[in-house]
Amino acid sequence: MAPGPALVVGLGNPGPEYAETRHNVGFRVVELLAARAGGGRFSRHKSNADVLEGRLSGRRVVLAKPRTYMNVSGGPVAGLAKYFSVPAEDLVVVHDDLDLGFGVVRLKRGGGEGGHNGLRSISSSLGTKDYLRVRFGIGRPPGRQDPADFVLKRFSAVEKKELDLAVDLAADATEALLELGLEPAQNRFHALSG
Numbered sequence: 532m533a534p535g536p537a538l539v540v541g542l543g544n545p546g547p548e549y550a551e552t553r554h555n556v557g558f559r560v561v562e563l564l565a566a567r568a569g570g571g572r573f574s575r576h577k578s579n580a581d582v583l584e585g586r587l588s589g590r591r592v593v594l595a596k597p598r599t600y601m602n603v604s605g606g607p608v609a610g611l612a613k614y615f616s617v618p619a620e621d622l623v624v625v626h627d628d629l630d631l632g633f634g635v636v637r638l639k640r641g642g643g644e645g646g647h648n649g650l651r652s653i654s655s656s657l658g659t660k661d662y663l664r665v666r667f668g669i670g671r672p673p674g675r676q677d678p679a680d681f682v683l684k685r686f687s688a689v690e691k692k693e694l695d696l697a698v699d700l701a702a703d704a705t706e707a708l709l710e711l712g713l714e715p716a717q718n719r720f721h722a723l724s725g
Contacts, residue, residue, distance in 0.1 A: 567587060669681075
């Protein structure tokens with residue numbers, strides 16, 4: 532029997548004012564994956580997310596971008612997981628991470644949320660932390676800048692030059708995760724990225 536679909540959720544905030552911010556790299560990665568899955572348009576789902584169904588690395592996938600703000604993204608994610616009958620082990624959440632240098636990509640399952648309100652909301656709504664994460668490093672804020680302000684700022688000019696490559700790497704890592712599983716994907720991508 533073929534496995535059911537994987538649910539790949541990119542985290543971000545809705546609206547054009549947030550589109551270019553650090554907090555929205557999850558959306559960027561999922562949009563690139565959508566192009567790789569044959570393009571098409573995201574459509575609004577009753578779970579309060581934009582979704583696109585397709586195939587990546589030979590696997591059925593549901594790509595999603597919650598339409599809520601980051602800190603309450605758990606409701607849409609839990610709704611999608613229920614609607615598409617996706618267990619936590621087949622959920623992949625792509626998110627920004629302050630604890631990694633810019634452009635560093637790390638894969639993991641479970642663990643803490645590192646102060647990330649989007650992850651906290653998802654863990655709470657699902658009742659488990661045991662889902663896959665694609666962590667996209669955005670670096671630490673300079674000086675004494677509040678991390679909450681930093682994540683809502685646009686990337687620097689230097690970062691913008693590297694951003695497409697980093698998003699591409701995160702999309703590659705996500706596909707490897709779907710195709711190979713966690714440990715082989717970690718072995719391949721952790722050496723490539725920082």
